[in-house]
Amino acid sequence: MRFTEQKMISILRHRGYRLTPQRRAVLRVIASSHDHLTPAAIYERARQKYPDIGLVTVYRALEVLGKLGLICEMHTGGDCRSYLMRRPSGHHHHLICSGCGEVIDFADCDLSSLEQRLTQKTGFKIEGHLLEFFGRCRNCQRVDSA
Amino acid sequence: MRFTEQKMISILRHRGYRLTPQRRAVLRVIASSHDHLTPAAIYERARQKYPDIGLVTVYRALEVLGKLGLICEMHTGGDCRSYLMRRPSGHHHHLICSGCGEVIDFADCDLSSLEQRLTQKTGFKIEGHLLEFFGRCRNCQRVDSA
């Protein structure tokens, strides 16, 4: 955590952004949650530590933090935007519990052979992919069957 | 196309929905486009054939057609909602050109071994996945380098 915060500071500075308590608050909220949070949820939580923060500022902080690669935006089914801490891993994907919203990261997607096949068949130059799994975590499976 | 329309009628009836010219218009627009269209774009095109249709009705038609599995909703980056004809294939994915929006379907994703690995590691019961590739189609590559 300390690491992340240090890193954040250096990244912000390096790109000419300022380190404000609001941005710190937003980042901490996201860092301390394992779920993906909507802007409104982030706002609610950030307010507990920093009551004067405005929703607008949360949106702006999310934009900046996203631009810096510190957090990432997700598009999961219904509600379109939600944010999650970007783990150091870089390229990765999500396994999302449809019950409680828990998110597990994984990186080993190995879609290269599929990519090659698609390139050959279509002539597309493939630049990226979006891969997310949906399911039920252990806990929610238990609740389901109860 | 005729096939799709016949099928649509039977599916609608079977589930207690009515076949209205508006729904037909929306479905035809989506069926006749290879791109994924936003509700607004669908509205514009539907109006050409059926000038009295309202945007609200387009939204409602999309909801129904989606529920019936005739079209599918996509979440691609920026603009959240867009719709595409569901091809008969059933389970499939999209390869999307970031230049012109062309969409190519493919079905052979073969993520089963990855799924198994994830299940073992996490205890999740995996129920589905979202996989989309992004890239540049042949045409847009040409334009890019021009």
Add this chain to the structure above:
DNA sequence: CAGTAACTGAAAACCATTTTCATTTATATT
């Protein structure tokens, strides 16, 4: 052909996000 529930269109409501603008603040400079 009549009855009825489903459907439609228009306007209004809603809600998330963005913009505007006056004020405040983090940071670099003295």
Add this chain to the structure above:
DNA sequence: AATATAAATGAAAATGGTTTTCAGTTACTG
């Protein structure tokens, strides 16, 4: 430490996509 200034903030208003409401219309059943 004090100052200058560009960046950031908060509040209010604007925006824009989506949903709801409601009165009138229409597809289908009998």
